[in-house]
Amino acid sequence: DAKTTQPTSMDxxxxxxxxxxxxxxxxxxxxxxxxxxQIHSQGPQYIIHxxxxxxxxxxxxxxxxxxxxxxxxxxxxxxxxxxxxxxCIVIPDTGNQFYFGTGTSLTVIP
Amino acid sequence: xxxxxxHPSRVICKSGTSVKIECRSLDFQATTMxxxxxxxxxxxxxxxxxxEGSKATYEQGVEKDKFLINHAxxxxxxxxxxxxxxxxxxxxxxxxxxxxxxxxxxYTFGSGTRLTVV
Numbered sequence: 001d002a003k004t005t006q007p008t009s010m011d012x013x014x015x016x017x018x019x020x021x022x023x024x025x026x027x028x029x030x031x032x033x034x035x036x037x038q039i040h041s042q043g044p045q046y047i048i049h050x051x052x053x054x055x056x057x058x059x060x061x062x063x064x065x066x067x068x069x070x071x072x073x074x075x076x077x078x079x080x081x082x083x084x085x086x087x088c089i090v091i092p093d094t095g096n097q098f099y100f101g102t103g104t105s106l107t108v109i110p
Numbered sequence: 111x112x113x114x115x116x117h118p119s120r121v122i123c124k125s126g127t128s129v130k131i132e133c134r135s136l137d138f139q140a141t142t143m144x145x146x147x148x149x150x151x152x153x154x155x156x157x158x159x160x161x162e163g164s165k166a167t168y169e170q171g172v173e174k175d176k177f178l179i180n181h182a183x184x185x186x187x188x189x190x191x192x193x194x195x196x197x198x199x200x201x202x203x204x205x206x207x208x209x210x211x212x213x214x215x216x217y218t219f220g221s222g223t224r225l226t227v228v
Contacts, residue, residue, distance in 0.1 A: 034216055043116070043203050043219035044154070087153075091217075098144050098205065098217060100154040 003027065003090045009105040012082075018075040020104050022088030025069040030093040033064060035073045037084040038103075044087065047073065078108045112138050114206050116220025123194055123227055131189045131223045133204030139184035140206035144217070145177075148201040160187050184209065194227045201225075 005023045012018040024033060032051050036044040048055055048062045050071075055062045061074040075082055087103040113136040123129050133143060141162050146154040158174075160166040160181035168174045176198075178190040187206075191198055203222045 036216075036219075038154075041201070041222070041224070043114075043221045044205075046216045046218065049216050098159075099156055100146075102153050 003031075003099075004088045004101045006086075006088055006101060006104045008102065009107070011107050011109055012075075012078045014080060014108050014110050015077055018073075018078040018082065018106060018108070020073040020075075020086050020088075020106065021070065022073070023070045024088070024090050027068050027090050028092070031090045032093070033062065033068075033071050034089045034091055035060070035062065035086065036089065037082075037086045039084045047086075078106075080108050080110065082106065083108045112136075112206075112208060112218040114204065114218045114220040116204055116223055118223060119221060120224045121226070123225070125195055125227055126193055128190055128192045129194055129225060131191075131202055131204070131225075133187045133189070133206065133220050135185045135206040135208075135218070138206075138218075139209040140187075141184065141209050142207040143181055143187040144205040144207075145179060145187075145189050146203045146205070148203060148222075154203060157189075191225065194225070196227045199225055199227045 032049050034049040035047040038044045048060050050062045064071045085103040085105050087100050115134045117132045143160045145157045148154045156169050157172045158166045158168045160179045162181050162184050166179040181187040201222050204220045205217045207217050
């Protein structure tokens with residue numbers, strides 16, 4: 001079962017930063033936090049993942065709290081093409097369990 | 111980056127027939143692949159986890175005799191929907207995990223297969 005909770009939906013103005021929160025209060029020490037997004041009728045796209053340190057790549061930044069019980073995905077300058085459902089997923093190091101929660105539907109508004 | 115190819119992208123079949131969906135990792139090896147089903151406006155639901163060379167592990171409520179999974183090589187897994195019925199119509203998606211582990215970009219998903227049973 002999914003071990004994360006996310007808001008159902010969010011709006012963000014185009015060009016502004018989109019901050020998507022995720023709660024994973026029961027995360028274990030060997031579990032990673034992954035973020036994916038799914039645009040309608042396509043397969044999920046990998047965004048970023050981390051264990052305990054903050055991470056940044058060309059798509060986004062991932063901020064993980066010190067107690068690891070929550071995280072925030074940041075899209076620094078949202079565009080219309082970032083409109084999608086964003087999933088936060090907790091995966092153990094063994095990688096044999098991969099359950100999706102309900103995700104956050106992000107709408108970027110012109 | 112890592113690419114997973116899933117075929118076919120769309121298929122329409124008659125009720126009672128079987129349909130095979132292929133999932134290939136193109137530029138990496140995958141010991142573990144996952145199969146999901148997604149109904150409209152819902153999240154992805156894990157159906158089964160397949161490991162190369164061994165039997166798949168099915169989630170509770172998923173019929174193993176109806177959804178046959180074969181993971182015969184490190185780059186190919188197949189899902190066969192046997193004796194398909196209209197209620198099996200859905201979006202099926204596969205995912206592959208790089209054999210090298212967590213440090214190599216996570217789990218890569220195919221583009222999905224839209225199955226319609228008429």
